[in-house]
Amino acid sequence: MADATESLRRRNAAAVLRTLRYDGPASRAELALRTGLAKATVGTIAGGLEEAGVLRELEQVRSGERGRPGQRLTLADGRPVGVGFEVNVEYVSAVVLDLAGTPRWQVTRPVARVAAVAASLGALVDEVAARLAAEQLHPVGAAVALPGLVDGDDRTAVWTPNLDLTGTGVADAVDRAFGWDTRTRVVNDADCAALAELRLGAGRGAGDLLYLTGTVGIGAGIVSDGRLLRGARGFAGEVGHLPIGEAGAPCGCGRTGCWEASVGLHALLAAVGMDESGTPRETAAEVARRAADSEQVRAGVVRIGELLGRGLGIVSGVLDPERIVLGGYFVPLGDLVLAPAAAELDAAVALGGRGRPDLRLGELGTEAAATGAAERALDDVFTGTLDLLS
CATH class of the missing domain: 3.30.420.40 (ATPase, nucleotide binding domain)
Incomplete structure (x- = not known):
């Protein structure tokens, strides 16, 4: 019985914390309405979380003409x-x-x-x-x-x-x-990056999301109806090693024709004739700078964008995402890679541009x-x- 009571207490506290995280500050009365918990239960939970340094009080708010103003609570910037x-x-x-x-x-x-x-x-x-x-x-x-x-x-x-x-x-x-x-x-x-962009970045508001990494390797994070889709063994999203790249392109996994062998960071550098210069994003930023003055570099980036969009068309045909977020080295390249990718994606999806997922660049940087x-x-x-x- 004690274990059941303890479990219920943790679940109730979690409900209060979730609504403060995702719905913003609230008075105790508002928390009761949001969570469906009794006001007394919310009061006990809130008091305990304040004492633990997890919650703090904001300015007072008055919910009506009469009565004492309610104290708004928020998550503490804390421990x-x-x-x-x-x-x-x-x-x-x-x-x-x-x-x-x-x-x-x-x-x-x-x-x-x-x-x-x-x-x-x-x-x-x-x-x-x-x-x-x-x-x-x-x-x-x-x-x-x-x-x-x-x-x-x-x-x-x-x-x-x-x-x-x-x-x-x-x-x-x-x-x-x-x-x-x-x-x-x-x-x-x-x-992980898909989860971060979904909650804190370019994926906010999208129920069905495809996040694509952009480093030496290429991987995908898949969100379906607001939840990460991991597959039967947790292996969903290994798109980098699908055989949808250029035929014969050698991959680090030992095979040829993998998608990441055609659109990963090393493929980009080979296409533009440049060496690495720091992290993938720093390297891509240097590529973007040189592309401003070099037709050869621009053409190399466009080619990568086309191969990227072609693969996204295949993956989108299976997953039907609402939004696609490109992360990693793709972000500093901006429209240099986004425009050709979108054009290829338009051509690949069944309804043309009308059926294309919303294609965006990630917002959270290297630390996504x-x-x-x-x-x-x-x-x-x-x-x-x-x-x-x-």
């Missing part, structure tokens, strides 16, 4: 935070989000060699753990986004074609740094996947799995 990391071929990132979804801080570090990725992530994790302790921020969980397939346990990397990071080593390393036992999750990077990982780390709070009242 409970979610920590997200991304590990990729070219860089590692970290983002710390508070319960309101506000970044407390974020950082991206380039990685010079693929062999150094694991060590670079380890150093960043240690730095984040030390900084959180120094600033007295309380991490409720952490998640790591990586480019590959992750098992249903949300800890085991099954296949990382561009990195040697299979197994539970990444999750175990983060757990050790924070003094946890099997709390850290590992999540596909495109899924790490931001989504931090969001994922906070999910246990908003579902009532984790108790902030204890």
Whole structure:
């Protein structure tokens, strides 16, 4: 009986936290209306969350001509935070989000060699753990986004074609740094970025969303009816290795003709005759600058955009997304890549331009996947799995 009561209390607290996160500040009376909970229940929950430093009061509001004005509550800019990391071929990132979804801080570090990725992530994790302790921020969980397939346990990397990071080593390393036992999750990077753009970026308001990463690899995060679509084994979205690229193009996975071999970062650099210069976004920004003066560079980017749009047409024919968000290196290229991609997409979908999904550039930058990982780390709070009242 005690367990059932405790579970109900956590669920009720989570309902209050969710509506404050997604619907904004409210008085206790308004929270009762939003959640369907009794006013007394809301009052008890709110009092406990205020005492825990999770909620704070705003200015008073009067709901009518009579009676005392109600005190509006909002999520505190405070101690409970979610920590997200991304590990990729070219860089590692970290983002710390508070319960309101506000970044407390974020950082991206380039990685010079693929062999150094694991060590670079380890150093960043240690730095984040030390900084959180120094600033007295309380991490409720952490998640790591990586480019590959992750098992249903949300800890085991099954296949990382561009990195040697299979197994539970990444999750175990983060757990050790924070003094946890099997709390850290590992999540596909495109899924994380899709979640971040859906809640905080270019995907807001879209129920059915396709997010496409743009780094050395190409992956997709799929949102259906507002929820991430992971598939039977959590492997949905591995579009980069669909055989829809140029025939014969060699891929890092050992095969040829994969889509990412034609539209990934290395394909872009080959098309424009340039070398990498920093992170994928920094490299793409340099490509965009040179394209302003070079017809050859512009033509190379247009070719990538055409191959991108052609593949999006195939994927859209299966998923029928309301909106497509392009992330990663595609963002600094802007209309250079967006316009040819949209034209090819128009030609590919069954109804032409009338049936084309809304095609947009991502808003969250290089840290999109790490931001989504931090969001994922906070999910246990908003579902009532984790108790902030204890």
